[in-house]
Amino acid sequence: MADLSKDTHAKLRRRTKLVHLGHDREASQGFVNVPAYRGSTVLYPDYATLKSGKQRYTYGTHGTPTTRALCDAWSELSGAAGTTLVPSGLAAIGLALSTALQSGDHLLMTDAAYFPARRFAETELRRMGVETTYYDPAIGAGIAELMRPNTRAVFTEAPGSQSLEMQDIPAIAAAAHACGACVIMDNTWATPLFFSPHAHGVDMAVEAGTKYLSGHSDLLLGLVSANAEWFPRLNATATNWAILAAPDDSFLALRGLRTMELRLREAERQALGLAQWLAGRPEVKRVIHPARPDYPGHDIWKRDFTGSSGLFSVILNPVPEAAVAALLDGLELIGMGYSWGGYETLVIPFDCRTYRTATHWAPGGPALRFTVGLEDLDDLKDELDRGFQRLREASETSAGKE
């Protein structure tokens, strides 16, 4: 088998790329997959090579053939100049923010950011002397009005965590760049397969590889991809901190990459099917799913995204808390747990009122977030049908007590 030529590589369609990216015949000694390299020390063959600084691998914290294969593949998928790997999605958020900011700087963060990103801003960044202002995720070009002379970064996430508000990333990026600020995006929901962050103006894109890249709820991983302007600074920060992903997790993530598009497309199909069914339920007030025409940011999603993943939310018609508990507690197939993007369906109740500051969260009923897996959709519907019956019964019991 001949090595993949540059010409062939350049013409490959994405599905083929997902099969071949990161393959390294030398590193894998003929086996299909690059193995999980473990190691701290890397030996040099001679004094001249040591002095030259040109050896490909130099020390465990600077990367191995496994991490390099994954980084190269991710950079190509994301349209990035380079990628760094860290042990979790939250570590990736912290790394990107710490790369862009220093003492005295101001950060603008979407009010719909993943809550621990916000906690990072309120603790670590505050301790570093960085001030954070939260903004309405729907702000678009209006973000220009919030920019201060010391605003050095704008943190975005589209769609936002839990409540899934869309963001106009190109408009925000244009306004931020006009003021010299760096644009960071948490792109975990869409992944680079459904949203090309750097082509839309993002400088550093964060991905919790824990979700769809893994796809099997068996690893924690974060990736930060960056454009040519930001990659050298990102790489330097990552090198200084020496936080890196574990060899086995990097190996598993490379394995996940091969099937990621298939899994994502199936998650999309399944989630749209379940969302449609839920939208027709009398217990459901509203479905929040970017690919549905009734979603408030649908036009932006349609303009910028090429697909939707398996994560969406619903607002139930008002019922007592005990009724929501009755629905959730009796579930046998659908687990209750944080994280998402695995092969299994999960549901989690949420309430953004507890932490939002720039926007008012008043959905008019209890909120649930679903991540839809690969089960037969009819089994999920049957399970939820039984759950809604429990919810109605518990509601009636509560009403009888009043």
Ligand SMILES: Cc1ncc(COP(=O)(O)O)c(C=O)c1O
């Ligand atoms: C949008 C988003 N970003 C980042 C993360 C953090 O990923 P990790 O669990 O790998 O720290 C999560 C985790 O739920 C998430 O939902």
